[in-house]
Amino acid sequence: MTGKHPIGLTIRNAVKVYPGTRALKNVNFDIRMGAVNVLVGENGAGKSTLMKVISGVETLTEGEIAVDGTPVQFRNKDDAVRAGIGIVFQELNLFPDLSVSENIFIGREPTRLGLHIDMRDQATRSRDILTRLEQDIDPDTPLGFLRLGQQQVVEIAKALAQDAKILILDEPTSALSAVEVEVLFRVIAELRSQGVGIVYISHRLEELIRIGDYITVLRDGEVTGTRSMDGVDVPWIVEAMIGGEAKDFAAPIAHQIGDEVFRAEDVALAKMGGGYSVDHVSFSANAGEILGIYGLMGAGRTELLECIIGRHPEAQGHYFIKGEELRSTSIADRISHGIALVPEDRKVDGLIQMMAIRENLTLSSLKEFTRFMHLSLSREAQRAAEFISRLTIKVASAENPVSSLSGGNQQKVAIGKALMTKPSVLLLDEPSRGIDVGAKAEIYRVMRELSAQGIGIVFATSEIEEAMALSDRIIVMADGRITGVFDKSTPVAQVVAAASPGTSSVEGSAA
Numbered sequence: 001m002t003g004k005h006p007i008g009l010t011i012r013n014a015v016k017v018y019p020g021t022r023a024l025k026n027v028n029f030d031i032r033m034g035a036v037n038v039l040v041g042e043n044g045a046g047k048s049t050l051m052k053v054i055s056g057v058e059t060l061t062e063g064e065i066a067v068d069g070t071p072v073q074f075r076n077k078d079d080a081v082r083a084g085i086g087i088v089f090q091e092l093n094l095f096p097d098l099s100v101s102e103n104i105f106i107g108r109e110p111t112r113l114g115l116h117i118d119m120r121d122q123a124t125r126s127r128d129i130l131t132r133l134e135q136d137i138d139p140d141t142p143l144g145f146l147r148l149g150q151q152q153v154v155e156i157a158k159a160l161a162q163d164a165k166i167l168i169l170d171e172p173t174s175a176l177s178a179v180e181v182e183v184l185f186r187v188i189a190e191l192r193s194q195g196v197g198i199v200y201i202s203h204r205l206e207e208l209i210r211i212g213d214y215i216t217v218l219r220d221g222e223v224t225g226t227r228s229m230d231g232v233d234v235p236w237i238v239e240a241m242i243g244g245e246a247k248d249f250a251a252p253i254a255h256q257i258g259d260e261v262f263r264a265e266d267v268a269l270a271k272m273g274g275g276y277s278v279d280h281v282s283f284s285a286n287a288g289e290i291l292g293i294y295g296l297m298g299a300g301r302t303e304l305l306e307c308i309i310g311r312h313p314e315a316q317g318h319y320f321i322k323g324e325e326l327r328s329t330s331i332a333d334r335i336s337h338g339i340a341l342v343p344e345d346r347k348v349d350g351l352i353q354m355m356a357i358r359e360n361l362t363l364s365s366l367k368e369f370t371r372f373m374h375l376s377l378s379r380e381a382q383r384a385a386e387f388i389s390r391l392t393i394k395v396a397s398a399e400n401p402v403s404s405l406s407g408g409n410q411q412k413v414a415i416g417k418a419l420m421t422k423p424s425v426l427l428l429d430e431p432s433r434g435i436d437v438g439a440k441a442e443i444y445r446v447m448r449e450l451s452a453q454g455i456g457i458v459f460a461t462s463e464i465e466e467a468m469a470l471s472d473r474i475i476v477m478a479d480g481r482i483t484g485v486f487d488k489s490t491p492v493a494q495v496v497a498a499a500s501p502g503t504s505s506v507e508g509s510a511a
């Protein structure tokens, strides 16, 4: 086995202790060259920590790393880069105000005569890499103008520009469309055939089986399985990830669907350069209903939810809560009238990383804890503790910064923060993005419970299974328009067909 895929990097007896957490307990892991080494595990299992150690971002508490058999000690990320290790982090690390090419070459700008940054060279090389990723993105565009999926592609381009011989991809596909995923897989196959050792982290198990040569499963900071991918199936992975006791996926809770709780009429958001991101969309949601908005990347789902919460003051549209029209356009006012949004990118929009978990949870509902201008800290702490337990957020202490939590647990904090404002309608944008099966089940259960309590839930998703399994009704969007409204008994193929761009309206949909 080693003959075909020599071991390029090995880590032995790795221990990483954070204040309050043993993130890695005694981990052995090998990166084989010319192969895709898959790493999988539940939220908080230690995957990102292991990769941060390998890429010099964090230092080991105990243990050894060797590259090509030689022991190494990375003091920082530059040390690891010099050893040929590149990483695409789980959370984007980009600068919205800089251009795409500046982001790709940040810290490693090509210089002319070693003095000035060679902007033209930088742009050309960026264009080459983006072409390789089959992306039609102008390198001069400010990064902030790109959608999340495209930003993720830029993050990947940044790692490719480094010509790493070991490339770590920590959940690179969580915001990518199916087409973008295929392109990434082609690039990975190409790098693999050139002998690059790839580490690939994802929660999409089918994707892992398809792309991986070797698989390692982490649970609670320990390796629970490591083998060649031959013969591995989803039940094997799930068993290694969560142990014997498989978590049950939430079943619907029997309840009546009530009256209309929310209605949007004629929502339109113009696109820069013509056309509409949201093209005159109307829909309503009922109390106790789970309404799924299914669509591909760029269908306008995120923008629609952003319009509803008031993030685009220039958008047109009318909104009604229990039949009463909302007049104000401010986000704060919409929240106080019972609309809450959990955004797609929790790092940028949702949470303040440096602030305590408690403070993040109560950020949108401070009024509740304020009496005579004073914040009741004990009440605030009590409510935070209540939500931490209700959403089973895995924390050492509510006073730790949100940045100390794993991706999945951060998402739960974002949901808790929205719930604390006591919404009548809760908007969730890709609520299970980057979350493992166990945490997904918990979030689905929370969604079911909230709907049974009479909250109207509107959630956007690009996963068809999720849309079908959870929704009472499914709205399909393509090109900014609603192309179909279906009930849960509709055959899945019909729902998927409505999502392809260019669809005008689907026959037989109960719009």
Ligand SMILES: Nc1ncnc2c1ncn2[C@@H]1O[C@H](COP(=O)(O)OP(=O)(O)OP(=O)(O)O)[C@@H](O)[C@H]1O
Residues within 6 Å of the ligand: 018, 019, 021, 022, 023, 041, 042, 043, 044, 045, 046, 047, 048, 049, 050, 090, 403, 404, 405, 406, 407, 408, 409, 434, 436
């Ligand atoms: N900077 C930090 N300070 C304190 N604890 C941390 C820090 N970073 C991670 N942890 C803790 O270490 C454990 C492992 O986290 P890690 O981010 O490696 O998980 P993960 O497997 O990548 O999860 P996910 O799938 O959610 O991304 C978690 O319990 C997390 O809360």
Ligand SMILES: [Mg+2]
Residues within 6 Å of the ligand: 047, 048, 049, 090, 170, 406, 407
């Ligand atoms: Mg992670």
